[in-house]
């Protein structure tokens with residue numbers, strides 16, 4: 001049994017089937033990618049796994065417990081945290097306080113005993129996420145690159161077992177992506193956090209993940225290693241177009 | 251012996267006392283609305299709970315402040331929770347409308363249930379706060395300082411930080427596992443509790459409670475807090491204090507009073523949109539840090 005098992009996840013918005021019996025699993029310490037064209041249903045999978053949208057059918061088994069239909073608060077406490085495609089920093093406060101809010105969540109309240117420990121943990125996160133030079137800057141003033149980093153940093157600050165990252169590289173330059181990519185790998189390798197990544201930036205995506213789930217029109221069309229996926233006919237038709245292999249091998 | 255020699259007459263002392271209570275109204279509005287971003291357009295309802303309850307009790311039993319304050323605290327905190335539970339899921343204008351509706355219902359009931367409330371006339375004969383004007387002033391001042399201090403400390407604490415995170419983005423907080431309903435309800439309870447206590451103290455201060463001293467406060471609390479500056483308790487409280495003071499001083503100008511008051515409001519929101527005292531506070535801090543660098 002995997003850490004996270006998603007079975008036949010089904011969600012309908014009016015007449016539109018956004019996820020049509022999607023099934024996949026995530027092992028502990030694994031880095032899984034979700035690939036698919038715009039509107040394929042990728043974010044809708046995250047919305048359901050994280051509890052923001054109630055599925056119409058299926059199972060989400062986390063650590064042996066069916067968490068389907070539970071609240072986002074409950075699911076985060078269990079150890080699944082998601083980021084948002086459109087960043088959601090806490091405005092009107094600085095980066096340090098944004099991370100502090102994360103440490104005040106019920107999950108971290110159990111782990112952090114006092115304010116000294118809290119400070120240490122926040123500073124550690126700031127350090128590994130390379131946010132030191134903006135730690136005391138109001139988020140209202142931060143450029144997109146930092147906000148994307150902060151979005152990942154906040155999710156890691158609650159020591160999740162699984163992080164669902166929704167397009168953490170969107171809109172960034174290659175040099176901005178690299179540090180975020182490093183942080184994701186570090187969290188994965190040092191803490192054994194499982195990563196589920198949605199990303200359209202194929203080169204960085206394929207380098208980061210070990211296994212890919214390809215989605216189109218709400219259905220899983222393929223699953224495999226990045227090497228397998230770029231050769232898959234269905235994936236090429238729906239998403240990659242020609243030259244998919246070049247992306248992976250470049 | 252005058253401990254407060256500034257006040258040559260009781261008029262000024264009276265104005266001062268009222269201004270200090272209005273500071274609590276504005277601060278308690280800020281605690282819910284300034285911090286969590288849930289704009290309460292019916293703060294008067296929370297004030298009415300405290301004031302009218304003391305009025306009702308007084309018509310059968312001459313309740314004294316030392317009893318009515320804890321009673322008002324408990325009852326209005328519970329009232330805040332009861333109003334909070336159904337409304338906290340509402341967003342933006344829907345929440346504002348719901349709270350406005352609550353206060354409107356209260357106002358209508360205070361007028362129509364005149365057997366109980368005294369209608370437009372209100373309820374007279376409530377025990378005075380203390381025996382003298384000066385001691386009453388000190389009573390009010392002590393309460394206000396304590397109330398504002400408690401809300402300020404709560405606002406600065408981790409609890410206050412979470413409330414501020416809700417103002418910015420409730421979903422982002424939920425994604426981290428923050429139990430947003432608990433925090434919103436708690437903010438309601440604290441805000442309502444201090445508004446209710448202030449309402450009960452006003453009833454004792456005047457020996458009277460009536461619609462004229464309660465219902466304009468829905469709008470006025472917002473104005474005082476916004477002009478002073480929201481999200482920090484003290485700026486809102488100072489807004490409450492000075493606007494009340496100015497408004498009283500301007501009453502000499504008769505009909506011009508309302509006009510001058512409005513001009514102050516328009517100018518301050520135009521030029522200092524983050525609030526007068528938030529602006530001054532930031533100025534003082536930058537001057538302080540420049541002085542520190544030297």
Ligand SMILES: Nc1ncnc2c1ncn2[C@@H]1O[C@H](COP(=O)(O)OP(=O)(O)OP(=O)(O)O)[C@@H](O)[C@H]1O
Nearest residue numbers: 013016018036037038039040041042043044045085
């Ligand atoms: N809350 C909702 N209500 C109605 N329809 C929705 C809702 N959320 C998503 N959809 C629809 O479901 C489909 C899948 O959307 P989703 O956001 O999951 O796509 P995506 O794969 O994340 O796309 P992108 O790459 O553009 O982010 C889209 O057609 C979208 O319009």
Ligand SMILES: [Mg+2]
Nearest residue numbers: 042043044085
């Ligand atoms: Mg999406």
